Amino acid sequence: MASYREIAINGLWKNNPGLVQLLGLCPLLGVSNSVVNALGMAIATALVLACSNAAVALIRRQVTDAVRLPAFVMIIAALTTCIELLMQAFTYELYQILGIFIPLITTNCIILGRAEAFAAKNSVAHASFDGLMMGTGFGLVLLAIGAVRELLGTGALLANMHLLFGPIAANWQLVLFADYQGFLLAILPPGAFLVLGLLIALKNRIDAVVAERAKADQPEAAPAASRRVRVTGVIE
Numbered sequence: 333m334a335s336y337r338e339i340a341i342n343g344l345w346k347n348n349p350g351l352v353q354l355l356g357l358c359p360l361l362g363v364s365n366s367v368v369n370a371l372g373m374a375i376a377t378a379l380v381l382a383c384s385n386a387a388v389a390l391i392r393r394q395v396t397d398a399v400r401l402p403a404f405v406m407i408i409a410a411l412t413t414c415i416e417l418l419m420q421a422f423t424y425e426l427y428q429i430l431g432i433f434i435p436l437i438t439t440n441c442i443i444l445g446r447a448e449a450f451a452a453k454n455s456v457a458h459a460s461f462d463g464l465m466m467g468t469g470f471g472l473v474l475l476a477i478g479a480v481r482e483l484l485g486t487g488a489l490l491a492n493m494h495l496l497f498g499p500i501a502a503n504w505q506l507v508l509f510a511d512y513q514g515f516l517l518a519i520l521p522p523g524a525f526l527v528l529g530l531l532i533a534l535k536n537r538i539d540a541v542v543a544e545r546a547k548a549d550q551p552e553a554a555p556a557a558s559r560r561v562r563v564t565g566v567i568e
Contacts, residue, residue, distance in 0.1 A: 333460070334379065334454075335365055336458075336461055339457070339458065339461055339462050340461075341466055342465070342467060343464075343465025343467075343468065343469045344379070344468060344469045344472070345469070345535075346434065348469040348470070348473065348474075348535075349466055349469060349486060350470050350473030350474070350548050351441045351473055351531060351532050351535050352535075353442070353445075353473070355440075355442045355445060356377070356440050356441060356442045356470060357528075358433070358435070358436065358440075359373050359377070359433045359436065359440070359441050359474075360470070360477070360524075360528070361435050361477075361521065361525065361528065362433055362479045362483040362524075363429075363430055363474075363520075364474055364481060364524055364527075365378040365421060365478065365481035365485070365519045365524070366462045366478055366481070366491060366492070366519075367475065367479050367482055367489060367490055367493070367500070368426065368490070368491070368492050368493050368495055368496050369429060369430060369479075370471075370474040370475050370477065370478030370479075371419060371471075371474075371475060371478070371496060372419075372423065372426050372430060372495075373430060373433060373434075374438060374449040374467070374470065374471025374472075374474045374475060375471070376415045376419065376434060377437055377440065377467055377471065378463075378464065378467025378468060378470070378471055379392070379411075379415055379467070380408065380411045380412055380415055380437050380440075380443060380467075381442065381443050381446065381463040381464070381466055381467040381470075382460055382463035382464040382467055383411050383458040383460075384404075384407050384408045384411050384443055384447055384451070384463065385406045385446055385447060385450070385451040385460055385463030386451075386456050386459055386460040386463070386536045387405055387411070388407060388447045388451035389451045389452070389454060389455060389456040389458075389460070389461065389485045390456050392412075392451070392452045392453070392511065400448075400452070401444075401448070402451075402568050404444060404447045404448065405438070405444070407447075408438050408443050408447070409435075409438045409445065412434070412435065412438045414438045415434070415437070416434050416435060417479060419434060423495060423496055425495050426495040426496055429495070442466060442470060446462060446463060446466055449489075449508035450462050450534070451463070467518075473528075473531065476527075476531060477524060477528060477531065478548055480518070480527050481518045481519055481523050481524065481527055482519070483508065484515045484518035484523070485514055485515055485516065485518035485519035485523070486507075486512070486514055486519070487501060487507065487508060487509035487510075487512025487514065488505055488507045488508060488512075489505070489506045490505050490506055491505045492505075492523045492566075493505070521526065542554045
């Protein structure tokens with residue numbers, strides 16, 4: 333059973349759903365044209381992911397292989413419906429903007445994949461934490477794409493945050509570039525592909541640099557190990 337530290341690292345970086353597994357790209361690219369849209373989808377996905385993992389882990393010993401996948405889908409669909417009803421009740425305008433992408437959480441490959449690959453084989457606590465970390469990793473990618481696209485497209489950040497947090501967030505908008513003419517490509521679907529590609533390239537570059545540094549540190553320990561082998565041979 334993986335430790336909580338390993339689960340967190342996998343969800344946030346090593347096995348990030350958006351940057352490594354490339355799952356859930358439909359909502360990732362479809363609603364990431366602003367921070368508020370990305371944050372709304374990120375919270376909804378993370379809640380469904382964490383709760384569905386917990387529910388699957390709870391019933392994993394009582395469900396047979398013949399009905400396992402249908403049972404998982406029913407659990408995910410029920411939780412998605414709950415999130416949808418909550419958004420209709422408290423953030424109706426944002427729910428209308430996100431549209432079909434909220435019900436489509438049911439078919440999100442991340443959620444069903446984690447239910448089958450992890451939650452069905454681990455305890456409730458570990459499965460819940462895995463769902464939370466995977467959802468957080470996915471949400472961070474969503475927020476990064478949304479922030480870059482909103483900034484490049486409008487020259488501002490945190491616009492329309494009142495749709496998610498109510499009147500208290502009416503003045504949260506930050507205008508970083510006054511008299512900005514806008515960059516239309518950034519807020520159109522092709523802009524989402526470009527920003528996602530740049531984020532993947534950045535992650536791969538960081539991983540390569542870390543691997544190079546780790547490899548550079550290895551030769552220092554190698555001579556000492558070889559000396560120990562030679563000394564042992566002489567003694568024998």
